[in-house]
Amino acid sequence: MTGPTGGGAIRIGIIGLGRVSADHVVGYRALAGEAEITAVCDTDPAALLPVATELGVDGYRDHRELLARADVDAVVVLLPHLLHGPVVRDALTAGKHVTVEKPLAATAAEGEQLAALATKLGLVLAVSENSRFVESYMQVADLVARGAPGMVRLVRGLIYGSAVDEYRDDTAPWKRQEHGFAAILDAATHFFYVLAWMFGPVASVQAITRNWAATHLPGVEVEDGALVTGTLHCGAFFSVEVGLTLELPWGERFEVYGDRASIVCDQLRDPPVIVHRGARDPGVPLARVPAEPRTWRASSMARGAADFVRALQEGRAPAVDTVHAVHAVRVAEAAYRSVRAGGTMQTV
Ligand SMILES: NC(=O)c1ccc[n+]([C@@H]2O[C@H](COP(=O)([O-])OP(=O)(O)OC[C@H]3O[C@@H](n4cnc5c(N)ncnc54)[C@H](O)[C@@H]3O)[C@@H](O)[C@H]2O)c1
Structure with missing residues (x-):
């Protein structure tokens, strides 16, 4: 086609x-x-x-x-x-x-x-969804698809960086409502998507939020921190942590702990991905993944643009499955329900 x-x-x-x-x-x-x-x-x-x-x-x-x-x-x-x-x-x-x-x-x-x-x-x-095109996550997805971690017990995602300048900008619409620069809908959804993409659907969530910016900066209505934990249908626990008022460059950590191998990624570290094969293994870098502490996000967006264009040219589906993208929003909705219910467990 x-x-x-x-x-x-x-x-x-x-x-x-x-x-x-x-x-x-x-x-x-x-x-x-x-x-x-x-x-x-x-x-x-x-x-x-x-x-x-x-x-x-x-x-x-x-x-x-x-x-x-x-x-x-x-x-x-x-x-x-x-x-x-x-x-x-x-x-x-x-x-x-x-x-x-x-x-x-x-x-x-x-x-x-x-x-x-x-x-x-x-x-x-x-x-x-640029997370689908971050080089280290594509390599982790490949390892997961080949069963390298074995039975996955825990998956962790952390998004860190500072949106304080955006929150201070009075002309910015981003500080209003949960549809703005909000820890759950704007940021944690990246990892909700990654969970669905690599491990299948989320079963349940508990969430609490932190509102430092709303307390200290005028006009901010969104949460700037969130802890979202829960279970995946595959049996693993997960946690997604977001801090949007943390004073260091934007980055992400992503960790997969299985009974055969564990993988730890951090976009600001060199090397960015370490694989541990068992409890006594101090870990070896995943050589295929270059350190890109300043450009990892822009690179992933460029790969996403290429995937969209080539999907159209080749008449194939794009790499991001809308089923996973919808699931990410559904997890965010359940997380906000949990926040409103005092952090109690919600079924997704
Ligand atoms: N993947 C990532 O890491 C990442 C990072 C930042 C933003 N985003 C996403 O990108 C999207 C945009 O975010 P942003 O940070 O660029 O927002 P922004 O507020 O900086 O930009 C939005 C732009 O849309 C314009 N606009 C508003 N209403 C419009 C309309 N009706 N018609 C045409 N233009 C209109 C505004 O004037 C503004 O220039 C959001 O969905 C956000 O979640 C993703």
Whole structure:
């Protein structure tokens, strides 16, 4: 099956030109000959004009005008969470293939509706979940798929870094409600997706949140810390910890503990991945994974852009399964239920 342009470059429209967009633009521009950005959109002229000028393409303040263009095959949606659902629906209805930043939608039910709509219309709906394309996680997924850890007993994810500048910015919408720069929906969902991708569905969760920023900085309504623990249907325990007011560069730890081997990844460490084969093994680095402490996230976004474009060209499904992306949102919903219920166990 050939792609939407019969083998030519996929013509891309980008909707939303905020903080995350620069890495996506770099990713698509690196696919010269395979992809071409033909239009961009942002309601804010200050975000729109520099990018439209730099790329030499038309810029729109209304996404429906971009969607009306015949020379846009696929769109990249990089909008605040509450807009993912309506704008993805508009794009699919306009006949465009879509990739949308995580979370797929603000609710799991909305995510399922979008996936069903894409299937009904014969269009590709991908999720720009960059965790799927972090080199160390791809290598861990390979080890897990080959059974290297044996019976997995515990999986841990930690997201760390500082959003204090964003929380201090009065013009930023990110400090409001759980749909903003919130520890569970914005950050922990990365690892909820990773759990579903590598180990299968989450069975139950307990969650508590920390609200340092809401207490100390004006106007902040979102939680900046979260501890989410629970069980996976495969029998393992998991914990996902998030700290968005921790003063070090953005990074992640990911640990898989099995009865035959354990794997410890940390994006800021060199080497980033150590494998221990048994209780007496001090560990050996996974040689295939280079240290990328400054660029690991941008690299993963570029790989995600390439996967979306090549999925369209090759007529195959994108690497991120929307079933896993929907599950990630469902786990977040259960985690928020747990928070509201005082940290009690919730079934997912
Ligand atoms: N994968 C990651 O590591 C990562 C990192 C950051 C953000 N994200 C995700 O990317 C998405 C965007 O995040 P961000 O940090 O870039 O947000 P942002 O607030 O910096 O940017 C959003 C942009 O959308 C524009 N916008 C708002 N409403 C619009 C509309 N109706 N039509 C067109 N443009 C509109 C805003 O003007 C703004 O420029 C979110 O889903 C977020 O979760 C992912």
